[in-house]
Amino acid sequence: MTRIALIHALSHSVAPINAAFERDWPEAVRMNLLDDSLSADLARGGHGLDGAMHERFQRLAQYAVDTGAEGILFTCSAFGPCIEAVARRHAGIPVLKPNEAMIAEAQTEGQGKLGLIATFAATLVSMPPEFPSGIALEPVLAEGALDALNAGDTQRHDALIAAQAVALRDRGCTRIALAQFSMARARTACEQASGLPVLTTVDSAVRALRLRAGQVPR
Numbered sequence: 749m750t751r752i753a754l755i756h757a758l759s760h761s762v763a764p765i766n767a768a769f770e771r772d773w774p775e776a777v778r779m780n781l782l783d784d785s786l787s788a789d790l791a792r793g794g795h796g797l798d799g800a801m802h803e804r805f806q807r808l809a810q811y812a813v814d815t816g817a818e819g820i821l822f823t824c825s826a827f828g829p830c831i832e833a834v835a836r837r838h839a840g841i842p843v844l845k846p847n848e849a850m851i852a853e854a855q856t857e858g859q860g861k862l863g864l865i866a867t868f869a870a871t872l873v874s875m876p877p878e879f880p881s882g883i884a885l886e887p888v889l890a891e892g893a894l895d896a897l898n899a900g901d902t903q904r905h906d907a908l909i910a911a912q913a914v915a916l917r918d919r920g921c922t923r924i925a926l927a928q929f930s931m932a933r934a935r936t937a938c939e940q941a942s943g944l945p946v947l948t949t950v951d952s953a954v955r956a957l958r959l960r961a962g963q964v965p966r
Contacts, residue, residue, distance in 0.1 A: 779812065
């Protein structure tokens with residue numbers, strides 16, 4: 749069985765991605781590595797994705813590889829350049845950013861302006877440049893949603909995200925993308941409130957990783 753390392757910077761990402769694996773790839777052996785100080789340090793440190801942050805990601809990835817991981821999925825969208833550097837160092841196995849599969853699907857499925865909602869401000873710095881220039885993008889922060897989730901108020905979390913989906917629809921967006929794994933739970937609320945199709949990073953990431961990991965020689 750294929751061993752997959754899931755590396756998390758937010759505790760809220762753990763349940764959604766594991767649920768997606770249970771649905772779509774239950775045969776995979778999963779290991780979960782959580783360092784919730786990554787997001788906290790990025791948010792308050794003022795140093796951005798500096799050399800120290802890159803080194804932390806390299807150490808996490810090397811640990812995963814040393815334990816036998818045949819694929820790595822990072823689940824926080826704010827660290828794209830760090831993850832790309834890990835992928836270059838470990839080119840022999842699939843290393844995925846959390847959003848790359850969803851971005852690929854956004855290119856091939858649907859037309860019109862894409863509304864990108866995040867609950868973590870740093871995600872709206874690192875993620876939009878990853879989209880190809882051919883996709884018209886409208887990024888927005890659902891302010892207060894992550895605080896609500898941290899406080900256990902999942903209903904408010906979902907409602908704040910859904911409100912942004914409605915606002916994006918009213919600004920001409922024809923589809924919505926939820927930028928973070930922790931936001932996947934709000935998909936239904938967004939669809940019902942806006943009437944638009946909603947992409948999430950979770951399911952597309954599992955599909956892509958399963959396909960790519962299946963191509964790794966045993």
